[in-house]
Amino acid sequence: MIAAPIILAAGVAVGVVVALVVVRRRRAADLAPRGTRRILFPYVGTQLSVSALDAALRIARAENATLVPAYLAPVPMAVPLDTPIPRACDRAFEMEEAIEQRAAGANVPVDGRIGRGRTVRHALRGLLADEHYDRIVVAAATGRTDGLSVADVAWLLEHAPGEVVVLRPADEAALAAA
Amino acid sequence: MAGRHTVFLGMAAGVGKTYRMLREGHGERGEGRDVVIGYLEPHGRVETEAQADGLERIAPRIVNYRDVELTEMDLPAVLDRRPELALVDELAHTNAPGLEHEKRYEDVADVLAAGIDVYSTVNVQHLESLNDQVTELTGVRVRETFPDSVLSDADELVLVDLTPSALIERLRAGKVYPAARVPAALNGFFRIEHLEALREVALRQVAEDVEAKRLRVDMLPAREDRLMDTAAPQAVGERLLALVTPQPSSQRIVRRAWRSAQRLGAEMDVLIVLGREPSAAEREQIEAFHRLGSLLGARVIVEEGDDVVDVAARVARERRSTYVLIGTPAARGAVRRLTGPSLVDRLLRALPGVDLRIVADRSRREWPRS
Numbered sequence: 001m002i003a004a005p006i007i008l009a010a011g012v013a014v015g016v017v018v019a020l021v022v023v024r025r026r027r028a029a030d031l032a033p034r035g036t037r038r039i040l041f042p043y044v045g046t047q048l049s050v051s052a053l054d055a056a057l058r059i060a061r062a063e064n065a066t067l068v069p070a071y072l073a074p075v076p077m078a079v080p081l082d083t084p085i086p087r088a089c090d091r092a093f094e095m096e097e098a099i100e101q102r103a104a105g106a107n108v109p110v111d112g113r114i115g116r117g118r119t120v121r122h123a124l125r126g127l128l129a130d131e132h133y134d135r136i137v138v139a140a141a142t143g144r145t146d147g148l149s150v151a152d153v154a155w156l157l158e159h160a161p162g163e164v165v166v167l168r169p170a171d172e173a174a175l176a177a178a
Numbered sequence: 179m180a181g182r183h184t185v186f187l188g189m190a191a192g193v194g195k196t197y198r199m200l201r202e203g204h205g206e207r208g209e210g211r212d213v214v215i216g217y218l219e220p221h222g223r224v225e226t227e228a229q230a231d232g233l234e235r236i237a238p239r240i241v242n243y244r245d246v247e248l249t250e251m252d253l254p255a256v257l258d259r260r261p262e263l264a265l266v267d268e269l270a271h272t273n274a275p276g277l278e279h280e281k282r283y284e285d286v287a288d289v290l291a292a293g294i295d296v297y298s299t300v301n302v303q304h305l306e307s308l309n310d311q312v313t314e315l316t317g318v319r320v321r322e323t324f325p326d327s328v329l330s331d332a333d334e335l336v337l338v339d340l341t342p343s344a345l346i347e348r349l350r351a352g353k354v355y356p357a358a359r360v361p362a363a364l365n366g367f368f369r370i371e372h373l374e375a376l377r378e379v380a381l382r383q384v385a386e387d388v389e390a391k392r393l394r395v396d397m398l399p400a401r402e403d404r405l406m407d408t409a410a411p412q413a414v415g416e417r418l419l420a421l422v423t424p425q426p427s428s429q430r431i432v433r434r435a436w437r438s439a440q441r442l443g444a445e446m447d448v449l450i451v452l453g454r455e456p457s458a459a460e461r462e463q464i465e466a467f468h469r470l471g472s473l474l475g476a477r478v479i480v481e482e483g484d485d486v487v488d489v490a491a492r493v494a495r496e497r498r499s500t501y502v503l504i505g506t507p508a509a510r511g512a513v514r515r516l517t518g519p520s521l522v523d524r525l526l527r528a529l530p531g532v533d534l535r536i537v538a539d540r541s542r543r544e545w546p547r548s
Contacts, residue, residue, distance in 0.1 A: 036459070041250075066426070070497070073323065073473070076386035076387065077305065077307065077308075077329060077330065077383050077386050077387065079328050079330055080327065080330060081326075082472055082476060084472070084474055084475030085473055086474065086475065088441070089436070089473050089474050090440070093399060093433045093437070096429070096433065097430075097433065100430070109426065110426065111429075111466075112428035112429055113464075113466060113469075113470075114469075114470060118326065119307070120305040122307065127522055128473075130200075130465070130466075132462065132467065
């Protein structure tokens with residue numbers, strides 16, 4: 001007669017402990033860094049092709065990699081290269097947030113960057129020197145979405161070490177800033 | 179006090195930079211200023227020579243180099259003459275070996291440092307950072323380059339513009355080069371598509387300069403605030419402190435802090451507290467925060483300490499922060515909730531009078547964005 005409540009209490013206690021362990025493990029899995037591979041995704045402008053970004057996210061997800069979207073910010077010639085560029089950062093942050101939201105939907109971790117330079121190529125050169133990455137994915141410009149020019153893509157193919165994936169988006173939909 | 183530097187910028191030879199500089203020199207002289215020609219490269223252009231008439235000209239130096247006589251600006255003579263305004267042609271020119279400086283823009287820096295105003299001329303293709311671009315556009319690599327800082331430090335940039343077709347007309351009419359050089363020039367550098375591209379580069383350059391100067395004016399009050407801040411006993415304005423960890427997820431805290439700082443017209447600091455030796459990935463992230471700070475004009479502070487709250491409270495006091503922004507603290511277990519106050523509670527107690535803001539991860543929102 002006395003044993004039944006004790007067994008019940010023990011069962012409840014075990015159940016609580018198991019539930020706590022499961023919750024903790026899930027939480028730990030959520031917080032654990034996923035993959036150390038990094039996919040650099042340099043972009044320009046504020047009209048990023050949705051299909052190009054989605055393709056980059058698919059690659060990152062398939063490789064269990066972190067997407068490193070890097071906004072390439074131009075620095076006017078007439079100011080020193082290390083001058084703060086708040087307006088460009090505003091644009092970059094808006095884009096970063098939009099990319100992060102889409103990446104969250106695809107369950108891909110994001111580590112945003114802003115690269116700066118006098119030209120796109122100058123910024124790319126700095127970015128390649130500063131960042132470690134396993135692969136570069138870039139979107140080429142189309143009629144309605146921003147992207148790297150043919151000349152910049154050619155430069156990247158010639159100068160960037162490692163694998164470069166160039167996406168030419170077929171659609172005309174642009175990612176809206178957050 | 180250093181002299182003021184005005185640069186007359188053009189897309190190519192023959193657009194009339196030197197002519198315009200001389201005309202402006204006449205204008206200044208008409209206003210009663212002491213104007214001399216420090217160096218003029220007339221290239222045998224009749225119009226340019228005629229425009230130089232009536233202005234005092236400092237004789238160039240003749241330098242013999244490998245049995246060739248080269249004419250160079252006489253820098254000591256310009257400095258001795260001490261005019262109010264010196265007109266100096268061809269800013270990107272490389273001097274003959276053995277002179278005071280290797281480049282003419284360095285001579286010009288000496289003249290400016292002596293308190294003499296300078297008008298100078300240069301073509302956009304000589305700008306160092308555009309060298310690759312110009313080579314690609316024109317197929318010609320320009321060897322005589324000058325650093326971007328010369329242009330950015332100039333007080334005024336004047337674009338001397340001409341349509342490509344008008345320039346080609348001038349070339350054909352023998353107003354740019356002697357007749358013998360015209361066919362080669364037309365088939366080489368002076369192609370209409372090259373000139374159109376160079377013109378675009380020059381126009382963009384001047385537009386960027388105008389924007390940059392406006393930005394500099396915009397930023398001036400902030401600089402003055404910083405100077406005042408060092409002497410003032412109390413912080414006058416708002417100042418934000420973003421407390422972050424060296425993790426990619428912390429970037430949203432910096433972004434949110436930055437937006438708030440922009441709205442408040444406040445300055446922003448970013449604080450990273452390290453309780454142990456950072457891993458390679460964390461070091462990389464700290465470097466990335468430093469680069470981001472430099473882009474934003476924010477100071478990134480890295481401190482070591484076992485207790486984040488103690489360090490944050492000390493830094494906030496030192497920096498006179500009025501807001502502290504933190505990320506959403508990790509959930510605490512029941513035992514820890516019972517045994518001690520939360521990070522938020524401790525920060526609130528350690529920083530009386532300072533607003534504390536917790537930055538949420540918006541990607542976890544459960545309702546759709548409007």
